[in-house]
Amino acid sequence: MEPTNQPAAEQRSALVLHINGTPQRLTLDHRTTLLDVLREHLGLIGAKKGCDHGQCGACTVLVDGRRANSCLLLAVAQEERQITTVEGLAEGERLHPLQEAFLERDALQCGYCTPGQICSAVGMLREVADGFPSHVTPATADPTVPVELSTDEIRERMSGNLCRCGAYPRIVEAVEDVAAAGADGHPAGAAGRPGQGVA
Amino acid sequence: MNPHFPPGPPPYPLGAPLVRREGREKVTGTARYAAEHTPPACAYAWPVPATVARGRVTAVDTAAALTLPGVCAVLTHENAPRLATADDPTLLVLQEDRVPHRGWYVALAVADSLEAARAAADAVRVSYATEEHDVELTTGHPRLYEPETVNGGYPATRERGDFDGAFADAPVTVDALYTVPPLHNHPMEPHAATAWWSDGHLTVHDASQGSTKVCEDLAALFKLEKSDVTVVSEHVGGGFGSKGTTRPQAVLAAMAARHTGRPVKLSLPRREMPAVVGHRAPTLQRVRLGAGRDGVLTALAHESVTHTSTVTEFVEQAAVPGRVMYTSPNSRTTHRVVPLDVPTPSWMRAPGEAPGMYALESALDELAVALDLDPVELRMRNEPDTEPDSDRAFSSRHLVGCLREGAERFGWQPRDPRPGVRREGRLLLGTGVASATYPVLIAASAAEAHATADGGFRIRINATDIGTGARTALAQVAAAALGVPEERVGMEIGSSDLPPAMLAGGSAGMGSWGWAVHKACTALRARLRDHVGPLPADGFTVTADTRQETSERSPYSRHSFGATFAEVQVDTVTGEVRVRRLTGVYAAGRILNPRTARSQFTGGMTMGLGMALMEGSSLDPAFGDFAERDLASYHVPACADVPWIEAHWLDEDDPHLNPMGSKGIGEIGIVGTAAAIGNAVWHATGARLRDLPLTPDKVLPYL
Numbered sequence: 090m091e092p093t094n095q096p097a098a099e100q101r102s103a104l105v106l107h108i109n110g111t112p113q114r115l116t117l118d119h120r121t122t123l124l125d126v127l128r129e130h131l132g133l134i135g136a137k138k139g140c141d142h143g144q145c146g147a148c149t150v151l152v153d154g155r156r157a158n159s160c161l162l163l164a165v166a167q168e169e170r171q172i173t174t175v176e177g178l179a180e181g182e183r184l185h186p187l188q189e190a191f192l193e194r195d196a197l198q199c200g201y202c203t204p205g206q207i208c209s210a211v212g213m214l215r216e217v218a219d220g221f222p223s224h225v226t227p228a229t230a231d232p233t234v235p236v237e238l239s240t241d242e243i244r245e246r247m248s249g250n251l252c253r254c255g256a257y258p259r260i261v262e263a264v265e266d267v268a269a270a271g272a273d274g275h276p277a278g279a280a281g282r283p284g285q286g287v288a
Numbered sequence: 289m290n291p292h293f294p295p296g297p298p299p300y301p302l303g304a305p306l307v308r309r310e311g312r313e314k315v316t317g318t319a320r321y322a323a324e325h326t327p328p329a330c331a332y333a334w335p336v337p338a339t340v341a342r343g344r345v346t347a348v349d350t351a352a353a354l355t356l357p358g359v360c361a362v363l364t365h366e367n368a369p370r371l372a373t374a375d376d377p378t379l380l381v382l383q384e385d386r387v388p389h390r391g392w393y394v395a396l397a398v399a400d401s402l403e404a405a406r407a408a409a410d411a412v413r414v415s416y417a418t419e420e421h422d423v424e425l426t427t428g429h430p431r432l433y434e435p436e437t438v439n440g441g442y443p444a445t446r447e448r449g450d451f452d453g454a455f456a457d458a459p460v461t462v463d464a465l466y467t468v469p470p471l472h473n474h475p476m477e478p479h480a481a482t483a484w485w486s487d488g489h490l491t492v493h494d495a496s497q498g499s500t501k502v503c504e505d506l507a508a509l510f511k512l513e514k515s516d517v518t519v520v521s522e523h524v525g526g527g528f529g530s531k532g533t534t535r536p537q538a539v540l541a542a543m544a545a546r547h548t549g550r551p552v553k554l555s556l557p558r559r560e561m562p563a564v565v566g567h568r569a570p571t572l573q574r575v576r577l578g579a580g581r582d583g584v585l586t587a588l589a590h591e592s593v594t595h596t597s598t599v600t601e602f603v604e605q606a607a608v609p610g611r612v613m614y615t616s617p618n619s620r621t622t623h624r625v626v627p628l629d630v631p632t633p634s635w636m637r638a639p640g641e642a643p644g645m646y647a648l649e650s651a652l653d654e655l656a657v658a659l660d661l662d663p664v665e666l667r668m669r670n671e672p673d674t675e676p677d678s679d680r681a682f683s684s685r686h687l688v689g690c691l692r693e694g695a696e697r698f699g700w701q702p703r704d705p706r707p708g709v710r711r712e713g714r715l716l717l718g719t720g721v722a723s724a725t726y727p728v729l730i731a732a733s734a735a736e737a738h739a740t741a742d743g744g745f746r747i748r749i750n751a752t753d754i755g756t757g758a759r760t761a762l763a764q765v766a767a768a769a770l771g772v773p774e775e776r777v778g779m780e781i782g783s784s785d786l787p788p789a790m791l792a793g794g795s796a797g798m799g800s801w802g803w804a805v806h807k808a809c810t811a812l813r814a815r816l817r818d819h820v821g822p823l824p825a826d827g828f829t830v831t832a833d834t835r836q837e838t839s840e841r842s843p844y845s846r847h848s849f850g851a852t853f854a855e856v857q858v859d860t861v862t863g864e865v866r867v868r869r870l871t872g873v874y875a876a877g878r879i880l881n882p883r884t885a886r887s888q889f890t891g892g893m894t895m896g897l898g899m900a901l902m903e904g905s906s907l908d909p910a911f912g913d914f915a916e917r918d919l920a921s922y923h924v925p926a927c928a929d930v931p932w933i934e935a936h937w938l939d940e941d942d943p944h945l946n947p948m949g950s951k952g953i954g955e956i957g958i959v960g961t962a963a964a965i966g967n968a969v970w971h972a973t974g975a976r977l978r979d980l981p982l983t984p985d986k987v988l989p990y991l
């Protein structure tokens with residue numbers, strides 16, 4: 090719900106945020122982070138607050154298709170952006186292939202890091218498709234073609250999302266399943282099939 | 289076939305790898321955790337931690353905070369609701385002016401928004417009269433004393449035979465000091481609570497491992513009947529012990545809600561958690577082993593020194609596993625503790641066993657080196673016939689089986705025992721092994737089983753699923769006991785309004801809850817069998833509790849066992865240690881759901897990897913409190929740190945446990961892992977490092 094007592098006029102702004110394809114008209118305290126808008130104003134609790142300081146990745150969402158820690162983004166600066174949260178990944182009852190794979194692989198325990206892991210994986214697969222190198226990408230790799238997604242690449246690229254339950258090996262398997270199944274990992278209209286043939 | 293369950297129609301659900309029941313909610317972001325309830329008119333609270341290490345609050349100036357827009361109140365020890373006394377004094381927040389350690393909460397700001405609450409907390413000015421403080425643990429601290437008991441209720445000291453004589457006579461000995469720093473649980477969900485009062489009834493959504501106890505504590509603190517308090521912990525983002533007892537957020541949120549007359553939500557800032565949610569106390573552990581040339585132990589001493597706070601006594605029981613593990617006719621296991629001006633320690637995953645087995649299993653490895661004996665073989669030679677401490681028979685003990693199977697799967701042999709000889713470019717490689725153990729604990733719980741007229745079933749029990757898969761495994765137990773397909777069983781857990789039950793801790797959840805569920809379901813099944821004709825419209829309900837069954841002390845020594853094997857690489861240029869492979873094999877009774885069980889084991893091993901290589905906190909001697917408080921400074925394993933980890937288990941049939949035949953599995957994975965990694969680092973480098981974590985600064989000087 091909206092705070093009952095608004096901040097002073099000079100400390101707030103009216104704006105429109107585009108969340109999961111829906112414009113949201115809001116009046117926000119300038120100090121409000123995107124994460125707090127999602128969780129406290131819009132009831133979108135999928136993005137989690139693990140640290141509020143950009144140290145854990147639990148708050149990961151997609152901003153114009155790229156992953157970002159929403160706890161580090163001031164909401165008032167996001168007006169022109171398309172924000173996708175974990176709630177925006179499934180198509181109706183049909184889960185995103187990564188969501189399916191996380192379930193199938195038991196890539197979660199307490200589930201608190203999970204929405205961030207899944208959003209991060211979606212963004213990561215796109216980065217890989219776009220040829221973004223990582224710390225473990227060979228220096229000789231051609232940056233204009235997709236990066237070859239080795240297990241080491243997945244581990245490296247998913248290291249911004251902490252999981253205290255230690256679901257990492259299963260998370261890596263889930264991402265591998267989706268990559269192998271050919272899903273492009275895009276939040277909307279993902280072409281791939283759910284991870285199949287997983288143990 | 290387990291005689292406690294009816295022969296099941298396929299698919300017989302006990303032991304089946306079912307997917308977590310709440311998994312879909314978790315992957316879609318709809319599972320609601322404690323801070324994700326926002327009742328109408330909900331206010332937000334933000335705490336103010338003490339900025340001195342010891343002293344008294346002389347004044348709290350709230351004027352500036354209260355003038356900020358949107359601020360409704362600042363609670364201090366002067367205006368906060370009075371609490372009755374509690375058995376856990378860490379819950380008596382805002383009751384008096386004393387500051388027992390830095391980070392202790394001295395005020396709480398409440399406002400219409402998170403932003404306003406945080407600004408208000410920042411604007412509160414607290415004045416203190418400071419006193420000298422002492423936060424440094426040493427083996428010779430003058431105020432060390434021997435407590436009566438240690439965590440878990442074990443006696444602080446046990447002696448058998450003549451340790452000193454046997455140690456003096458032993459041809460081969462080890463005498464070493466191992467240190468484990470303070471460790472932080474840091475579950476990914478910070479401790480949080482949303483509380484409101486309605487007609488005298490207190491409702492709290494709390495991040496807790498067991499809301500039955502939280503309900504009891506809040507009722508006592510606020511002088512209410514238990515029936516006037518509801519505590520809900522439906523989804524919990526991990527706990528690892530830190531949410532096992534009631535924590536200040538629940539008390540503070542309830543106080544603020546009472547004070548303001550509004551619902552109040554409080555989520556603890558990550559960097560404040562180490563000071564108020566417990567930590568694993570540091571331990572300085574001296575282990576002495578004496579053995580014959582055949583490797584059989586003749587003398588074993590494990591002496592642990594640790595700290596507690598001045599608020600309450602908590603003693604990490606690090607020397608306890610030495611009473612269980614190995615042949616030791618002459619043994620001394622002791623604990624001494626000193627109350628310092630530090631945050632109050634408490635449970636962290638496998639308290640006692642995790643640090644204690646680090647020391648003991650490292651010492652075993654040193655003994656193996658001294659004897660020039662394979663460390664797996666050394667452990668097998670010290671397999672006792674009965675539990676050394678009590679002489680009770682083991683209900684089941686398959687340590688040797690775990691070592692054998694682990695060695696086989698890991699490819700332990702052939703192994704050149706010489707250290708520092710396996711090079712791969714600038715890397716040195718090595719392998720190590722350690723044993724693991726964890727006791728089987730069980731506590732009385734109650735459950736209700738209900739059969740609906742349309743053929744469905746509903747099980748109600750205040751179990752908590754903190755990520756273990758308890759909801760799913762309990763449904764499997766119920767389905768198996770009822771002899772019905774698992775899809776027909778609905779589960780209700782995670783509320784103190786349900787039949788009271790054990791918390792999710794001590795690896796005792798499933799055994800305790802499952803027993804109560806089994807009992808209720810077995811009775812319901814008998815009732816249905818005797819019933820002729822259709823069920824009444826409101827079905828049948830049976831309740832059961834296990835007070836009787838669990839009050840009887842088992843004549844057996846009951847423990848899980850395991851073995852961990854590690855391969856590491858040590859970078860000779862940077863000193864960085866990385867784990868290449870971890871293999872764990874466990875004997876933990878019957879595994880009820882292999883899919884979720886595997887995640888429990890490997891998750892524990894991952895935390896053990898963190899303990900070995902990167903996790904460590906330190907108390908700042910000048911300022912008090914921990915220096916490494918947030919996730920940028922207190923490093924937990926990240927995805928890239930965790931390579932190939934595999935967990936396996938033996939089929940273990942133990943009829944002396946509970947109807948399911950299960951032992952707990954949530955903690956044993958962390959036990960032994962740090963020692964296996966440390967032992968592998970010795971094998972790689974020849975450096976025997978006895979001070980966790982094995983960070984590059986400690987390793988590099990030896991390379």
Ligand code: FES
Nearest residue numbers: 139141143146160
């Ligand atoms: S909550 Fe944003 S990174 Fe931790």
Ligand code: FES
Nearest residue numbers: 198199202252254
């Ligand atoms: S599943 Fe619990 S933190 Fe990742």
